[in-house]
Amino acid sequence: DGGITQSPKYLFRKEGQNVTLSCEQNLNHDAMYWYRQDPGQGLRLIYYSQIVNDFQKGDIAEGYSVSREKKESFPLTVTSAQKNPTAFYLCASSARANYGYTFGSGTRLTVV
Amino acid sequence: EDQVTQSPEALRLQEGESSSLNCSYTVSGLRGLFWYRQDPGKGPEFLFTLYSAGEEKEKERLKATLTKKESFLHITAPKPEDSATYLCAVQPSKSSLGFKTIFGAGTRLFVKA
Numbered sequence: 001d002g003g004i005t006q007s008p009k010y011l012f013r014k015e016g017q018n019v020t021l022s023c024e025q026n027l028n029h030d031a032m033y034w035y036r037q038d039p040g041q042g043l044r045l046i047y048y049s050q051i052v053n054d055f056q057k058g059d060i061a062e063g064y065s066v067s068r069e070k071k072e073s074f075p076l077t078v079t080s081a082q083k084n085p086t087a088f089y090l091c092a093s094s095a096r097a098n099y100g101y102t103f104g105s106g107t108r109l110t111v112v
Numbered sequence: 113e114d115q116v117t118q119s120p121e122a123l124r125l126q127e128g129e130s131s132s133l134n135c136s137y138t139v140s141g142l143r144g145l146f147w148y149r150q151d152p153g154k155g156p157e158f159l160f161t162l163y164s165a166g167e168e169k170e171k172e173r174l175k176a177t178l179t180k181k182e183s184f185l186h187i188t189a190p191k192p193e194d195s196a197t198y199l200c201a202v203q204p205s206k207s208s209l210g211f212k213t214i215f216g217a218g219t220r221l222f223v224k225a
Binding site for chain 2: 004006008035040041042043044045058090092097098099100101103104105106108
């Protein structure tokens with residue numbers, strides 16, 4: 001079955017450490033997105049990519065970095081510059097810009 | 113400023129008690145409005161896309177409608193398995209980010225048997 005796979009499901013980060021969240025899709029979608037979800041708030045866009053080797057900053061890109069070397073993969077790195085990284089991170093993809101998104105099952109990141 | 117507001121924040125219903133969730137939006141032109149369902153600890157699941165005022169979409173006990181200012185998600189005779197958070201999202205036709213989608217904070221629905 002086609003879909004988006006995020007890993008790991010749970011991730012713990014120590015102070016000063018960089019961590020990478022994986023996102024893989026087999027839907028042949030061009031566009032991929034990373035969102036952050038905090039309690040009581042709407043999803044906020046971190047980065048998005050419309051095509052391989054190209055990505056754009058979203059509303060809250062500071063402290064995060066991404067790459068898009070393959071159509072299927074869009075990993076997110078949470079760097080030590082992100083001071084409040086504890087949140088639920090969601091990866092999504094879409095076939096076209098005005099189509100609904102397919103989301104992964106999310107990664108819950110906690111700072112320890 | 114583009115904005116999406118969902119109400120109520122939480123809604124408690126008895127099984128079979130029909131109701132509606134509201135999504136009000138302010139955007140500079142609408143490319144599309146989306147509804148998603150999210151279960152605890154999981155990613156959102158796509159439900160509907162609406163593109164123009166007057167459009168309606170249905171799926172089982174759910175029906176989504178759209179006007180120029182808001183959208184409603186009507187739930188007819190809900191069952192306990194309909195309990196979830198329902199997210200509304202809007203994609204403006206004019207955005208500096210090109211394909212930005214703005215999400216509301218969601219309505220948490222609880223259906224008691």
